[in-house]
Amino acid sequence: WRRGQERYSPVTQFTQCRVLREHRLQREDLWVRDGRILDPEKLFFDEQGYADQRVDCEGSIIAPGFIDVQINGGYGVDFSQPSEDVSSGVSFVSQKILQHGVTSFCPTLVTSPPGVYHKVLPQVKVHDGGAQGAGVLGVHLEGPFISAEKKGAHPERFLRTFQSGGIEDLMEAYGSLDNVAMVTLAPELAGSQSVVRELCRRGVTVSLGHSVANLSQAEEAVLHGASFITHLFNAMLPFHHRDPGIVGLLTSDQVPAGRTVYYGMIADGIHTNPAALRIAHRAHPSGLVLVTDAIAAMGLPPGRHTLGQQVIEIQGLHAYVAGTKTLSGSIAPMDMCVRHFKHAAGCSLEEALEAASLHPAQLLGLAERKGTLDFGSDAGQDA
Amino acid sequence: MRLVILDDYDLASEWAAKYIRNRIIQFKPSAERYFTLGLPTGSTPYGCYQKLIEYHISGDISFKHVKTFNMDEYVGLPRAHPESYHSYMWNNFFKHIDIDPANAHILDGNAKDLEAECQAYEQKISAAGGIELFVGGIGPDGHIAFNEPGSSLVSRTRVKTLAKDTIVANARFFGNDLTKVPSMALTVGVGTVMNAKEVMILITGAHKAFALYKAIEEGVNHMWTVSAFQQHPRTIFVCNEDATLELRVKTVKYFKGLMHVHNRLVDPVLSIKDQQKEEN
Numbered sequence: 001w002r003r004g005q006e007r008y009s010p011v012t013q014f015t016q017c018r019v020l021r022e023h024r025l026q027r028e029d030l031w032v033r034d035g036r037i038l039d040p041e042k043l044f045f046d047e048q049g050y051a052d053q054r055v056d057c058e059g060s061i062i063a064p065g066f067i068d069v070q071i072n073g074g075y076g077v078d079f080s081q082p083s084e085d086v087s088s089g090v091s092f093v094s095q096k097i098l099q100h101g102v103t104s105f106c107p108t109l110v111t112s113p114p115g116v117y118h119k120v121l122p123q124v125k126v127h128d129g130g131a132q133g134a135g136v137l138g139v140h141l142e143g144p145f146i147s148a149e150k151k152g153a154h155p156e157r158f159l160r161t162f163q164s165g166g167i168e169d170l171m172e173a174y175g176s177l178d179n180v181a182m183v184t185l186a187p188e189l190a191g192s193q194s195v196v197r198e199l200c201r202r203g204v205t206v207s208l209g210h211s212v213a214n215l216s217q218a219e220e221a222v223l224h225g226a227s228f229i230t231h232l233f234n235a236m237l238p239f240h241h242r243d244p245g246i247v248g249l250l251t252s253d254q255v256p257a258g259r260t261v262y263y264g265m266i267a268d269g270i271h272t273n274p275a276a277l278r279i280a281h282r283a284h285p286s287g288l289v290l291v292t293d294a295i296a297a298m299g300l301p302p303g304r305h306t307l308g309q310q311v312i313e314i315q316g317l318h319a320y321v322a323g324t325k326t327l328s329g330s331i332a333p334m335d336m337c338v339r340h341f342k343h344a345a346g347c348s349l350e351e352a353l354e355a356a357s358l359h360p361a362q363l364l365g366l367a368e369r370k371g372t373l374d375f376g377s378d379a380g381q382d383a
Numbered sequence: 384m385r386l387v388i389l390d391d392y393d394l395a396s397e398w399a400a401k402y403i404r405n406r407i408i409q410f411k412p413s414a415e416r417y418f419t420l421g422l423p424t425g426s427t428p429y430g431c432y433q434k435l436i437e438y439h440i441s442g443d444i445s446f447k448h449v450k451t452f453n454m455d456e457y458v459g460l461p462r463a464h465p466e467s468y469h470s471y472m473w474n475n476f477f478k479h480i481d482i483d484p485a486n487a488h489i490l491d492g493n494a495k496d497l498e499a500e501c502q503a504y505e506q507k508i509s510a511a512g513g514i515e516l517f518v519g520g521i522g523p524d525g526h527i528a529f530n531e532p533g534s535s536l537v538s539r540t541r542v543k544t545l546a547k548d549t550i551v552a553n554a555r556f557f558g559n560d561l562t563k564v565p566s567m568a569l570t571v572g573v574g575t576v577m578n579a580k581e582v583m584i585l586i587t588g589a590h591k592a593f594a595l596y597k598a599i600e601e602g603v604n605h606m607w608t609v610s611a612f613q614q615h616p617r618t619i620f621v622c623n624e625d626a627t628l629e630l631r632v633k634t635v636k637y638f639k640g641l642m643h644v645h646n647r648l649v650d651p652v653l654s655i656k657d658q659q660k661e662e663n
Contacts, residue, residue: 029478040473040478041463041469041470041473041474041478042463043484044473044477044478044484044487045462045469045473045484045489047484048483048484048485049484050483050484
């Protein structure tokens with residue numbers, strides 16, 4: 001309510017709650033107006049306003065919505081499928097992941113032929129979320145400029161290297177960089193450094209992954225602007241004490257002052273051994289970003305499902321290639337990852353929540369608006 | 384005057400809060416007739432505010448028909464600064480109660496024309512019908528609000544430069560950096576507070592004991608501005624044992640002997656729930 005105005009936006013006050021603010025869970029009320037977190041002190045003194053509506057949270061925690069920067073699909077939808085109506089698949093997933101606490105995400109495309117990128121990318125637009133679904137922050141392009149030796153499940157025939165001048169190869173493969181939030185590439189590929197620079201210049205986050213780079217190559221990429229590591233430990237050289245490889249970025253002294261290297265961790269208890277998770281967390285806690293790297297099978301009930309060319313069998317949190325014990329990808333939703341991470345790392349609830357909200361927001365340069373409950377930031381949905 | 388002596392800080396805070404509660408409820412404030420309350424800031428009244436909030440949360444008191452006027456505010460300190468008196472009042476009182484924001488008045492230390500701001504404040508107080516109960520504290524130098532030693536005892540709301548004692552006392556809120564403490568403030572005058580129907584001064588702690596002695600056992604003196612209230616018809620000093628350490632034994636014994644009379648002011652403690660029951 002605001003004194004002296006005929007048309008006003010209602011103010012909602014959430015009471016009896018614990019709010020994650022300044023890295024602590026505080027017993028504070030949360031005030032929201034027009035989809036933004038409101039400063040109640042300003043409301044009181046500047047506008048002589050007060051709440052129109054009070055919601056009793058009965059002691060619940062209000063945390064910033066989770067941000068998933070690596071998710072390949074879910075609920076039967078595969079973002080890399082070149083369908084005619086990609087956006088309805090994205091909308092469907094965006095609505096479903098709200099229940100896991102995810103309010104913003106980067107639909108991820110695995111290595112694909114140019115035709116797929118040219119068809120899919122124009123259909124996925126950056127947009128804010130709301131009650132109808134999580135917001136799309138931009139697409140995460142994982143490949144095709146990655147290492148053949150660490151391709152994982154990516155199709156080898158569509159891998160590429162930088163031939164002509166770096167960025168031209170990129171544009172030829174993807175078609176356009178509009179609505180692209182992040183690109184994962186292997187920095188040991190010749191010509192990649194100028195690509196890293198150019199992508200950063202255009203505001204695209206560069207991530208290192210699916211690579212056999214040594215630490216120097218990784219550090220050089222960071223100097224050129226790379227700021228993320230795609231699913232640490234997976235699809236890269238293992239840590240070696242005389243050349244820690246990409247993993248060494250966590251404690252590298254070559255990271256420019258004032259910059260942070262963030263790293264994605266799949267904390268489903270399956271893709272990373274908890275001891276390895278703890279080593280990474282203890283070495284560099286402020287850079288840890290929880291990702292689901294979920295595949296289309298996430299959210300589907302246990303049993304067999306045909307997804308594209310594959311038959312997947314879901315047993316609990318495991319998704320196997322049917323009839324085998326080969327993992328076909330992650331299916332743990334984000335809230336489960338947060339819980340598992342807290343349990344495995346023995347960290348505080350605040351740290352666990354921030355690994356899925358504040359840190360990805362900082363990675364993408366959105367911490368002013370997202371990932372926190374600071375005054376002025378977006379208030380799409382409450383977890 | 385009434386000198387109400389409680390054993391410790393918590394009991395003194397509680398007595399003061401109960402008194403304020405009873406005064407408001409007895410007044411039966413309404414939309415046509417607001418209860419006007421003058422308010423202080425600082426560590427002394429903190430416990431009292433906590434108790435008042437408790438009474439509000441338990442449904443025993445409402446501030447819907449209460450108008451408040453704070454005593455003072457720093458000049459030039461951004462309103463959002465954690466040490467501004469606006470921040471203090473919001474965090475320690477206003478955000479927990481049901482007062483109408485339009486009725487919570489605090490001097491604006493960032494006003495373009497400070498003198499005009501002070502005059503307007505005096506007018507607001509008059510327009511509200513004067514202050515029914517002005518609650519205040521005392522500085523180690525015996526000041527009321529920011530009426531530093533040497534202030535006129537008939538002064539009105541104005542700009543004051545803070546005395547060294549006050550700046551030193553406040554340094555603890557600014558990281559013990561004297562250069563960060565504001566040097567000027569807007570304050571109600573001694574005369575402004577004297578115009579209130581009733582004045583209640585909260586004094587706790589041994590470091591305030593000498594000031595209390597100067598205020599009530601020596602003469603009225605503009606070097607110890609709280610002494611002006613010796614000439615007010617209705618003043619209550621609420622303090623704890625430590626604050627009486629510089630008083631004469633005779634004074635303390637006399638007033639302690641009157642506690643059964645003083646306690647009739649807070650016992651029984653009233654509640655709006657009783658009034659609501661009566662209405663139903």
